[in-house]
Amino acid sequence: MTSIDFKFFIENDSNPFILFNNSGKIAYLNISAEVLLGTCSSKEIFDIALAHAPQTFGAKKSVLKLTFNSFEFYGINVLYENEEFIGIHLYNKPLKKPNEQIVLDGFTSTDINLLLQANIELFNIDYKGKIALLTDYDIPEFQMHQNNFSLLLRHIFSAFKESEKLEINLKIKLGERVVIKNKNYSIILLELKGNLQKEQSQELLRKLADKNAIMLQTREKAIVLEIPAII
Amino acid sequence: MKTVQFLSNSIHIDKISKGLNLTRSLFVSSLLTGEEHTGKKTFIRTLFPTAIYVDASHETELLTALELNHELIIYNFEKIVNLEKLDFEHKRIIAIANSVKEPKKLSKTFAFIYKMPSLKEREDLNLLIKHFQVESKEALMLNEDIQLDIEALDLNQNIKSLKASIYKQMLLKTIKKEEIKSLLYAYLFKEIEGNNAYREHLTLYEEPLLKAGLKKYKSQLKLAGVLGLNRNTLRKKLQEYDIN
Numbered sequence: 001m002t003s004i005d006f007k008f009f010i011e012n013d014s015n016p017f018i019l020f021n022n023s024g025k026i027a028y029l030n031i032s033a034e035v036l037l038g039t040c041s042s043k044e045i046f047d048i049a050l051a052h053a054p055q056t057f058g059a060k061k062s063v064l065k066l067t068f069n070s071f072e073f074y075g076i077n078v079l080y081e082n083e084e085f086i087g088i089h090l091y092n093k094p095l096k097k098p099n100e101q102i103v104l105d106g107f108t109s110t111d112i113n114l115l116l117q118a119n120i121e122l123f124n125i126d127y128k129g130k131i132a133l134l135t136d137y138d139i140p141e142f143q144m145h146q147n148n149f150s151l152l153l154r155h156i157f158s159a160f161k162e163s164e165k166l167e168i169n170l171k172i173k174l175g176e177r178v179v180i181k182n183k184n185y186s187i188i189l190l191e192l193k194g195n196l197q198k199e200q201s202q203e204l205l206r207k208l209a210d211k212n213a214i215m216l217q218t219r220e221k222a223i224v225l226e227i228p229a230i231i
Numbered sequence: 232m233k234t235v236q237f238l239s240n241s242i243h244i245d246k247i248s249k250g251l252n253l254t255r256s257l258f259v260s261s262l263l264t265g266e267e268h269t270g271k272k273t274f275i276r277t278l279f280p281t282a283i284y285v286d287a288s289h290e291t292e293l294l295t296a297l298e299l300n301h302e303l304i305i306y307n308f309e310k311i312v313n314l315e316k317l318d319f320e321h322k323r324i325i326a327i328a329n330s331v332k333e334p335k336k337l338s339k340t341f342a343f344i345y346k347m348p349s350l351k352e353r354e355d356l357n358l359l360i361k362h363f364q365v366e367s368k369e370a371l372m373l374n375e376d377i378q379l380d381i382e383a384l385d386l387n388q389n390i391k392s393l394k395a396s397i398y399k400q401m402l403l404k405t406i407k408k409e410e411i412k413s414l415l416y417a418y419l420f421k422e423i424e425g426n427n428a429y430r431e432h433l434t435l436y437e438e439p440l441l442k443a444g445l446k447k448y449k450s451q452l453k454l455a456g457v458l459g460l461n462r463n464t465l466r467k468k469l470q471e472y473d474i475n
Binding site for chain 1: 243246247249250253254256257258259260319320321339342343344345
């Protein structure tokens with residue numbers, strides 16, 4: 001049987017694959033893994049590989065939920081056949097097809113700065129900390145569900161209620177666009193940085209974000225919203 | 232139309248006002264809650280004098296109003312039985328409620344939830360006291376300035392009880408001897424009966440006399456001298472009325 005070079009297939013797999021040497025240095029990584037390592041360190045992945053490695057040579061699959069910014073994985077496969085190298089496959093969580101599910105009922109042309117300001121005023125009634133707002137007032141009006149977006153913001157703000165400081169940045173995301181129902185739109189980036197209270201329900205935030213066709217990312221000390229500027 | 236005035240110097244209320252003003256052009260649902268008689272409806276009326284107001288106690292009327300209008304102010308919202316029946320989609324709604332029965336449901340419906348502080352929580356209480364003092368002086372046609380006993384003002388029912396207690400104090404502090412006599416006359420005329428009426432009604436004179444005397448002179452010895460009574464008689468009477 002002729003030998004087949006599998007490298008091309010691994011290289012272009014949409015699931016990240018990384019091969020480490022025994023000191024944790026990367027010996028090989030495919031394209032998806034390169035993108036993933038833009039959001040987390042190779043040490044984090046190496047530690048995960050070691051923690052879930054099979055007891056002896058071979059492969060061990062584990063089902064576990066891993067999240068690195070917008071990347072979500074439902075499981076991993078850790079493999080080694082000698083003492084020198086250890087490989088890890090991370091399996092992407094199947095993505096919903098949000099574009100097809102987006103319902104734009106109740107969306108109306110909105111000045112996001114005005115809506116944000118109203119929400120800040122509400123939060124500021126009881127908030128004891130300091131709010132720093134950095135915004136682009138030139139963002140044009142676009143379609144939003146004003147009540148649902150405010151409901152989402154209220155829940156996000158309440159996750160920062162004990163934070164001494166809350167930084168809010170609103171801007172147009174450069175170099176990236178989003179395609180919704182075959183049309184492409186700019187992305188508005190809303191970042192809220194401060195000390196997050198972990199008890200805030202992620203599920204509820206995601207549900208509310210989905211209702212608004214918004215991509216929500218929760219980081220250690222920030223919540224980031226990617227809002228499609230539908231016009 | 233009757234003009235309304237909402238009196239406030241409160242920073243908290245100022246923030247609510249700012250929030251409501253910012254959303255006046257947006258299709259969002261806001262809820263203003265707070266104890267009874269805190270002036271919620273008056274406050275909203277001063278901000279939105281020309282809006283359509285509907286009473287949540289009348290469900291049919293409310294549902295019709297919701298169908299016909301994009302902008303609505305709903306008061307007595309605590310009386311709503313079926314929140315699910317209400318369609319606020321693509322509408323500008325401000326609801327006013329004295330209490331919150333189902334906070335979770337309301338939290339899902341209303342994006343903006345404001346709480347009107349009670350009078351006990353308000354830092355601008357003096358503004359209201361002054362206003363009612365001037366108002367009562369005019370209404371009771373009093374010429375002299377009256378010093379109010381601020382501690383004794385009743386805030387339990389917010390503006391309602393505050394106003395009533397200020398009027399009462401203003402009235403009682405200006406009452407003259409002849410008016411007391413005529414007041415007593417009217418009262419006694421109605422009440423005198425039985426076979427011991429003299430002793431029964433003596434308390435109307437004795438009790439306030441002893442209480443006021445003791446507060447003013449502080450010692451029983453002094454008071455006995457002022458009243459021209461024997462010390463033992465005074466002590467007995469104080470015991471009888473349970474005055475310390």
